[in-house]
Amino acid sequence: MASKPIYISLIVIFLCTAMSVYLYQDIQFKTRHSITTGVKEIGQRTKKKMTKDIQFQTQESLTKVRKIKTATEQRTKRTSAKVSRAVRMTLLLAYARTGSTLTGEILTLQSKNFYLFEPLHGLIKSLQNQTEVTFLNGSTRAISTVNEINDLISKTLYNWFTCNFEELDMASLTDFFLDVFTPEHETYVTCLGPRNKTRDISIETVQRCVGILQDRCLSMTSVTIKTIRTPMKSVEYLLQTIRHLKVIYLVRDPRGMFLSRARVGMLRWNELEEKSKMICEQIDNDIEEFNKLYTKYPSRLKRLAYENLCRNPIFVAGKMYQFLRLPYMEIVKYQIRNITTGPILKCSFCTKRGDALGNAYKWKKDIKEDRLKVIDKYCSNVYQKLAYRYLSYQQLKKVKETWQAHVDLMQV
Template structure:
């Protein structure tokens, strides 16, 4: 009797252990399946958690204990293997002409200033007020503090060809392109009567569908910016392994003089100091990208393009992996050695070399001295000379900069971040 009871007890214990083991294994398997599904869940291009934790990747700056300098720290997920090129520049630095050389390459999907429409919309909004943006499925209202979120979504949409998620402020923003393929603007008079509104909306939808097809089939995407910093551009490098950055620079005296000629007066909004801070910050982050990504950023002088366009375009093409052809050379000639110069915001110049140095004949001496004073450290790194008197300033036979390996000089220089506000993309990260 005792033996029978003992056998029953042992059998119960064994059965209990088997059931316990079975349920534990089943729960573990369920958790693993959920993790696997989460890992391979397709990216929702329209989803964006918040500026503090983007859906696709995270990029933060932090202060290292050893140097006390901000660095790039990333965790990421690859979103595209496309050949992507960012041209990061400054207003009136020759960026439109430089980007046109890249756009001229067959198979390139190009966008001029993809952030301009949204950026201007937010800029019009006063602090603590809201901005309304229009989308294909209706309007959405954002606080001004959410500008970083919106602009990050817009950029990611361009880079992944998810153009149906773009705001109408972006879609309807007219860009300067060779083919007008990226502009969905038609005659705005069609808005005047109700019968044409639906037709107009259908035209825009069809235009966006065409843009998506063009973007998807193009092996290369080129985006040109004057509203994006090198720091912001570097944010996207981990998730786009074939992305490269061209940091275009120009003598700040030439930039300010050119802005003044087209109506952006240097006396407004502390533009000289702001420009110098932007250049200093971009050089700092250019060095960081050189150190961490080596062959994925190239610094280019506008003056080199203007003076030796064929050589420089070949170097740029080699950097981004383009094939320099006879057609490319003919296009370079049409832009830099045209029969006559086109409008101030257009790309064709009768003589690009003269255009690059025209500021030396028109800029006031005291203004040139002020700009050099504000930008001295950055200009020294870039090789721009002080031109200390009127004779040196006006005599174009005297070089305004030294010939050097600027990339090497940047890596050797002690560059620091200027005391300025964080970039729009990182201000809430």
């Protein structure tokens, strides 16, 4: 009897143990299943998120690629246009107060012309304050010698002529002179922002706006640049690299040039000797360089006397247009006649002042004998080379004109 309870106890223990094992295995299975399911769900969610991230990044990358491709295509298109187009290109090289603004206007009366009035103004001004030049493409260049300045002037003019604005310096592209006498560039200047002479414009702003200037340049059939800041030394590079380029070298009687500068505040009389020596030496060097270039490129250079243009503007302008192979239409002649012989206006920097010949020789009435002697001392050799008459003070007061018309293949 004693063994029966023991037997029953053993059975109960066995059953409890079996039940425990079963429950443990069931819990373990459910736990593993739950963990596996959770892991799978996490994996699926992670996979979906990664897929979305990859899709977003891919889309973003494709957008960037498309933008880069579009910009590249636009640059390629513009570059192709620059390389393939054959346009008339004219460089009017002069000195301050020689009638260059008037002459520049006469040369640009034809339609479809991209005109630049003193594009070196900003660059030269910036070089007076610093020696490092910053370009639109982000590069910089240190300038310290005269040869480096002349080289920079050559390359800058080349880039203006070829509409290659990405290689231009920031000072040139943001100069407040950009729409002086050229209101057609006002849209670009407005895009740059508020006007003031000391504005600091970022590269990003210019990059955003420069397409306006470039598209206009590429759509024109001729490009004309008027500059009083270019030495003749810088011209040969342009003649070598731009086969369509023609150069008009504008000169004026130095006596009239100095008197005109003094009248508008560009010259003080106490510095006349210093300026006469420096400027006439520069003119003399330019004449020698011009003569050398003329022997190499006789069909691409002409010298123009301002006084000759004022004496017979319709005829001389016609000779210039013929030299540049530009159509000389009646409307152009009418405009030239209106500019040079219309009503007389008192304005030192205007082109429509009337009585062109009277303005050209106004200095003869105003010059004083002592000042004439200073100018003669340093500039008499220039008179001879440019066909101006060397005259005493008394003789000067008696003659009407100082420039001598003569046969000269280099002269317009």
